[in-house]
Structures are given as C-alpha cells and as structure tokens.
Amino acid sequence: MAPWARQSSGGGVVAALIAASSLLTCLGDGERTFASLLKGITGVGPLRHPVPGPINVNAGYHIPGRSMDGYAGDLLSGCVTQALADARLDLAEHRVVAIVGTGLRELAAVEQGNLTDPERLHFGQSVPGIAEVMTIANACSAGGHALALAQDMVETGEADAVVVGAADVMTASMLAMIGRVAEQPSDQVRPFDKDRPGVLLGEGAAAVVVVGENWAGPKLAKLLYTGLSCDAFHETAPDINGICRAIDEAYARSGRHPRDTDLVLAHGTGTALNDPTECEALRRSVIAYGGNPLITGIKGAVGHMSGGAALANVDVALRCMSGGEVPAVAGLREVLPEGADLNIVKDAPATHAPKLIQLNAFGFGGVNAVTLLESA
C-alpha cells in the first residue's frame, strides 16, 4: 500500500460506494445508451442549437425532441429523481447534500434572453428534495470533481450521502469557439482516430448517489478515489504533468496498482491535442507500471457532454462491470500513431468483465479528475 494511503478508524482503507446511477444522453437513458454503444450506434446529427450566424459547426449530439430553449436543469431533475428512487435513499432520514458539476451552467438561457433570475444560472432549483445544492462549474471534468468532493464529504462525516449531478446543454458562444479553432467542421467525434476532425458537444445529464461503506442499500461499485490536479500551465491546452499527477494520486490514495486496471474509460475528445497527450499519460502512469488495460471512450457516440462527461463514464463503467462487455470506440477508423501500442477497443465490443476501472476527465483551465471504480 502506498505510504500515504488513507486509513479508516478500523485500519482498512476507507472507500465510498455508489448506490445508484442515472444517465440521459442523446441515445436515451443509461440502458439504451449502453445498448447503442455496444452496437456502435452514434447519436450525432445536424446541429439544432440556434446560432445567430455562421460558426463552422454543423453537427451535434442532441436529445431527440428536446426544446432548444429548455433548461439543462430540467434534464438533471429527471436523473436525480431516478437515482434517488433506485438508491432507496430516504431524504428525511439522512443528511444529504447535492453537488452538481457543469461546464456551461444555464448560460444558453442567458444568451437567448430567457433568463431573468440570476438564481436560475445554477442548479439550486433543479435537485428535487435537497436543500443544499452546490454548483461546480469545472468545465469538462466538473462531474469528476463533484465525485471527489462527494467522497470527501461522506468519508469525513459531513454528509451521509451525496447526490452527484451533472448537466449541460450547448451554448452558442462555446459552439462559436469550437468552430473558430476548427479547420473544417467536424462530422463526428472520432476519439483516437488518426484523422480526427475535432470535438462536438453532446446534451445530457446524469446523477450518481454516493454513500459511505456502511451503507445497507443497493451497492453498484466501490468509489475508490478521484485524483484531482490543476495543470496551472495553459488555459485550454492539456499538460501531461498535470494529468499524470491526477492519475498517480488516484492509485496512490486508493492503494491500488495500475497493473491491476482492467479498463480505462478515456477522456478521448477527438481533438488534435487531447488524444496524443492522453495516450502518453496512460503510457507514463499506467503502462509503465505493468498495466495493459483495455481503453475505450464514448464521445464518438454521445458527444462531449462537458460537465456530464465523467458521470456518463461512471454509468457506462458500471454496465461494463455487470454486463461483461466493453463497447468499442464509435467513430474510430484508424488509430492515431501515438496510440498504436495501446489496447484501444476498436470495431467490435470486447468480451471482458472489468473489476478495476479508471475514468479520465480533463477540462479547460487544466483541471483534471481521474476516478477509480472497483466492483463491489
């Protein structure tokens, strides 16, 4: 065990548990999303989000039928309600806090001129039944940061249970920025592809119920640890040192070894910078220690869900554990040279029931969250 691994009062390494998980993507709920992932179905389609002029983005991953002036919080409410019911968590009996991760908050409503109450910019009114709702706007790794804090709260006794939520729709301003730096409009997110055309946004929400190790209700997996770091290097470009610090911390503090990892659910945004950097980080912090995990990513199928990306990975990871199949990377044609030596799942699902899974989430501002899940 790493020298700084945490000790519970009983002498063992403490861990939190995941009691329930609920997901909504362009492909449907968690079950439908996973079924589509296994079939290689992608939810990409024409961009429906209203933009006031040409922006060099013409595709997106939209939830079918969603009104383009709806709130992200409406997506979140449904996921939270489902997760609370699945966890059989009695809000009157337990001290429960909600932490919601988001990239773009309700800024779409600000852009559209619909938002007149500043207290609707965050998700305080979108988590039914819970009074204390913290909104953490940590870009594309917001959900991972919320998971980390949820575990800390449960382990320090600040809360009996934490509802970790995430929600994002698109903003015209972020779409404009994506289009501004793209050479050609991207047709699909193609993680780890040699000729990846760049990122596209995906609408969605998710909710996970995090509880302590003495929880008597349903247990889907152990939430071992989420390593957090900030590159403090560049506003938008990833930095391998910052990423590796988050990975290394997750293993060190959970007392697990990278050689035992069965699967990595990668951040895999299909951008010029992320994918080679992520491959090198996996080589440096996992492969170099004897690990050779399967590597997959879901953004080719559901788009980049921004704050929801990390929790979407959690839901998919839980289904890989229970179902014994790992989906291939949707949209991947030929693996990028920097990843040629990695075990990236391509073309068809891999038959494997992973026990120890690493989930990567990196965001603007150099904020990294790397989560380790283990079968309960």
Add this chain to the structure above:
Amino acid sequence: MKPITVTGWSVHLPGTDGACPPEQANTLLGRKGLLMKEPATRLALCAVHRALNMGTGERKDGPADPGTAVVASSNLGNVETVVDVVATVAADGGKAVSPMVAPNASSNVLSGTVAQWFKFGGPNLMLCSGRDSGAHALRLGALLLRSGRANRVIVVGAEPSDPVADRLYAKPLRAGAACLVLEHSDHGVSFSQAREHARGIAQTWGDCYGAQDIISVALAVSALHQEQPA
C-alpha cells in the same frame, strides 16, 4: 491535527483603501498577461496577490505547487463575454470572434487563471451557486484541507459590475473581490471563529453577490487579527 486558520487575507473593493479597479490591475500585478482577462478575473488576481503579500508586479515562477488548491466563487464573471460573443457572431459571423476570448467562454476561467497565474497545482474548484456560492467555497476550502487533498487552500470570491451582469442581477451590484488563505496551522486567525464573527458584520460596502460571504469573513479576520495580542 492543527486547527484550520486563516494565514493570509485581503479585501479588494475598488474605490476603497486604494484598491485598483479591474482596468488598472496592471498597477498591482504588472502588465503582462492581462490582455482579454475579464474584470472579475482581474479582481480575483488582485485579491490573491494582496493576500499573499506579494510586491507590486511580483510574479511566481517555477513549477506548479501541487499542495495548494484554489476554491473560487463567482457567478457573473463571464456573462458579458458570453453575450458579447453571440452578438459578434450575429453581426459579423464566427470568424470575427477572437480565439483569445475562447477561455472566457468556459465558466471556470476565473479559477483556472488564478491557478495558472500563481502556479497553484492542487485541486481547483469554481463555485457558481448563486448567493450561497461564497459559503459553499468556504465550506469546500476547509473540506480540501480536512481530506488531505491540499495543505494550503486559496479561497477567492469575485464579481464584476458590467452592463450585462448588472442587467441580469437586476439589483445594484458592487464589483469586488476577497481572498482567504487557509492552512492547518498554529498561526493566524481561527477560521471557525472568523466565520462566526462574520455573521455580525454589517455589510455596508454593497452587494458583491457570490463574493459577499468571503468578503465578510475576510473583514472578520482583519478585525480579529487586530484584537489578537502581538
């Protein structure tokens, strides 16, 4: 375990005690790197700079310090940018938008910029919880110390006052920022005592929304520090 104490603090309310307005942040921070930085981000940088007792124009260099975390609170820092970008696209198309503005489209630009500017490599959190945002930042700052994720936490709150933010807030908004440096230490002012004392502080400076609670605690620290025996 030593108690959580406040080992550095500042209140940066432009127009008060010589605090510079955001457009003159260069007079405190130095000129380089401020281009395209939003007013709330500039105010946050000024507050952190002062809480760390850095000299005029002084910069941190070297590798990032993984032991120092940032917990920031702001709600309206980037709303003007977001609205401006949409207006630019409407008027002249996406190509007219400066890529230099790109980081400001993300709601965590303030916390990320503080980390990059001062080389804070620990956990980095951007709270945007509305009125409760400052209180949440204070709570999570202490949590990061208790859970061992950091040995020093920079809690910083900042809000701007600009036409878009003012219109959205629909009440008089005071631009300002404050910073608290939290550590497990025998020195400094007790954090729990400062939070308690802050409840009794009359908020005479105006309404800084997501920065308000952090300003109150920073003022409480200042008052308690003056009472402490030398």
